[in-house]
Amino acid sequence: MEIDRGELVVLIGPSGCGKTTTLKMVNRLIEPTSGRILIDGVDVRNIPPASLRRSIGYVIQQIGLFPHMTIARNVDLVPRLLGVPKKERERRVNELLQMIGLEPEIYCNRYPRELSGGQQQRIGVLRALAANPDIILMDEPFGALDPLTREQLQDELRKLQCSLHKTILFVTHDMDEALKLADRIVVMRNGMVVQTGTPEELLRNPADGFVKEFLGKKRFLRHPGEVSVGEIMVDMPVIGHPEMGAAEAFQRMQRHQVNSLLIIDKQGFLQGILTSRGVQRGIQAAGSQLKVRELMEPVAETVTPDVSVLTAARHLSKARYGLLPVVDGEGRLRGLLTQASLISTLVDVLWNGEDEEKALKLG
Amino acid sequence: MEVTLRDLWLTYLSRSTKFWELTQEHFLLLVVFPVALATIVAIPLGILASRFKCVQVPALALANLIQTIPGLALLAILIALGAGIGDKPAIIALFFYSLLPVLRNTYTGIKNVDDSILEAAKGMGMTGLQILFMVELPLAFSVIMAGIRTAAIICVGLATLAAFVGGGGLGDFIMTGLGMANNNLTLLGAIPAALMALLLDFVLGKVESWLTPKGLKI
Numbered sequence: 205m206e207i208d209r210g211e212l213v214v215l216i217g218p219s220g221c222g223k224t225t226t227l228k229m230v231n232r233l234i235e236p237t238s239g240r241i242l243i244d245g246v247d248v249r250n251i252p253p254a255s256l257r258r259s260i261g262y263v264i265q266q267i268g269l270f271p272h273m274t275i276a277r278n279v280d281l282v283p284r285l286l287g288v289p290k291k292e293r294e295r296r297v298n299e300l301l302q303m304i305g306l307e308p309e310i311y312c313n314r315y316p317r318e319l320s321g322g323q324q325q326r327i328g329v330l331r332a333l334a335a336n337p338d339i340i341l342m343d344e345p346f347g348a349l350d351p352l353t354r355e356q357l358q359d360e361l362r363k364l365q366c367s368l369h370k371t372i373l374f375v376t377h378d379m380d381e382a383l384k385l386a387d388r389i390v391v392m393r394n395g396m397v398v399q400t401g402t403p404e405e406l407l408r409n410p411a412d413g414f415v416k417e418f419l420g421k422k423r424f425l426r427h428p429g430e431v432s433v434g435e436i437m438v439d440m441p442v443i444g445h446p447e448m449g450a451a452e453a454f455q456r457m458q459r460h461q462v463n464s465l466l467i468i469d470k471q472g473f474l475q476g477i478l479t480s481r482g483v484q485r486g487i488q489a490a491g492s493q494l495k496v497r498e499l500m501e502p503v504a505e506t507v508t509p510d511v512s513v514l515t516a517a518r519h520l521s522k523a524r525y526g527l528l529p530v531v532d533g534e535g536r537l538r539g540l541l542t543q544a545s546l547i548s549t550l551v552d553v554l555w556n557g558e559d560e561e562k563a564l565k566l567g
Numbered sequence: 568m569e570v571t572l573r574d575l576w577l578t579y580l581s582r583s584t585k586f587w588e589l590t591q592e593h594f595l596l597l598v599v600f601p602v603a604l605a606t607i608v609a610i611p612l613g614i615l616a617s618r619f620k621c622v623q624v625p626a627l628a629l630a631n632l633i634q635t636i637p638g639l640a641l642l643a644i645l646i647a648l649g650a651g652i653g654d655k656p657a658i659i660a661l662f663f664y665s666l667l668p669v670l671r672n673t674y675t676g677i678k679n680v681d682d683s684i685l686e687a688a689k690g691m692g693m694t695g696l697q698i699l700f701m702v703e704l705p706l707a708f709s710v711i712m713a714g715i716r717t718a719a720i721i722c723v724g725l726a727t728l729a730a731f732v733g734g735g736g737l738g739d740f741i742m743t744g745l746g747m748a749n750n751n752l753t754l755l756g757a758i759p760a761a762l763m764a765l766l767l768d769f770v771l772g773k774v775e776s777w778l779t780p781k782g783l784k785i
Contacts, residue, residue, distance in 0.1 A: 254693070254694050262691055268684050332691075
């Protein structure tokens with residue numbers, strides 16, 4: 205596997221797939237039993253471990269700030285180990301704090317326990333950046349944070365990466381995070397690489413069922429022509445029978461809070477549609493003795509479940525009352541497509557799809 | 568025989584030189600010296616024990632064993648083993664008794680340092696020694712200090728037995744007083760010993776507080 209300078213590569217996979225192990229082999233916290241890891245052509249095994257690690261940033265999930273040191277001393281730890289003079293170290297700490305919008309005067313002399321989890325992890329990232337390494341290893345860095353903070357830190361990391369262009373190896377099991385942050389994603393399973401590619405490539409061409417499952421079905425960039433009616437229709441529309449009384453039909457509509465009933469016979473074949481207005485008119489005209497059979501209206505337009513929502517939209521515009529019953533090949537009722545559900549699906553697919561594409565391109 | 572404050576004061580006055588001599592002997596020879604020695608031995612031993620199981624098991628077991636031997640018995644054993652009489656067996660015994668608290672606390676203090684902190688330290692490129700001196704020991708410090716305090720208090724009390732083997736210290740007054748049924752004399756030994764323990768605890772507590780990094784103070 206090759207990683208280019210300035211790339212943010214995400215290692216992702218189920219627990220135990222070896223993503224963290226791979227990460228830790230880069231800075232020799234774990235030694236490989238076979239194979240080599242080369243940084244700029246140099247085998248990491250030829251570099252003394254401590255030196256190697258000082259040239260690579262390391263951020264872990266539990267943060268691991270030193271509680272007995274101030275923020276400033278935590279951040280400038282590696283420069284201190286490298287013998288950077290005090291003035292230079294101070295300058296660097298101030299620079300880093302300002303980069304993420306924390307005032308140095310306030311934060312330099314605070315202690316980790318005075319900071320929230322999100323702030324601590326921000327400091328953790330600064331600590332990794334302090335000696336200006338080319339490579340940064342991040343092991344589920346935002347995993348221990350609440351979702352809101354996690355999102356904020358992801359956004360901040362993206363911004364930072366835009367200006368710093370570090371080579372980042374990032375381990376996570378969160379697909380959203382991977383899609384959001386990665387230039388390239390490496391999907392792993394049982395110690396093997398299953399697929400590598402940009403987020404877009406992965407979404408368009410998942411290598412196998414495992415990758416698909418892992419990405420999650422909902423994510424696929426889809427064209428409205430690819431979504432079928434069957435996926436979005438109401439599975440169990442409220443129905444009535446031709447022999448039902450008008451009053452009972454009306455009550456049923458009220459109970460289910462709908463404006464219409466789809467009328468089916470005992471075998472499930474669609475007979476017609478009854479609207480609440482239809483019932484009211486009928487009752488006014490001839491009393492509540494009337495049966496549904498006499499009040500229902502015929503159905504002009506239907507579609508089958510396999511039809512695409514794009515095609516269905518055309519039918520819907522011709523259907524009465526904004527309702528398009530979905531029937532099988534023989535005419536048995538299978539579901540209902542309403543104007544509202546169609547619109548929300550189209551919005552979902554079109555606009556969210558656009559958002560994802562935008563996000564992928566900017567990242 | 569009744570005791571009055573006045574009598575006590577008179578007893579002191581009549582033996583004031585001896586009193587200060589014994590107090591100094593008690594404090595320096597029978598407390599400070601053994602505890603300092605035990606600290607010098609126990610802290611490195613504790614560090615090794617925290618790193619190597621093969622050190623941890625025997626070291627802690629031995630120290631535990633010593634602790635269970637009653638003070639007088641240990642003194643007797645030491646004398647029988649040829650330590651002579653006087654302050655030598657006393658100091659040796661006090662040294663052994665000071666070992667366990669410091670050793671165990673050093674071991675525990677280091678072991679209790681959070682794994683994630685150690686991982687971060689290692690991952691950032693700190694060597695083993697750097698981790699020991701810059702991370703583990705500072706974080707274990709207050710626990711180790713508590714061990715030293717415990718050792719010191721134990722010593723103040725146990726040192727009173729030194730008089731039994733001719734070792735001097737405030738136990739001298741206590742023993743003589745008991746032997747002569749002179750309660751004033753007994754108290755002249757016992758009260759300062761108790762006060763010394765309290766004072767030592769207080770002072771060491773202050774030292775510990777003063778030396779604990781701000782970030783760790785709760």
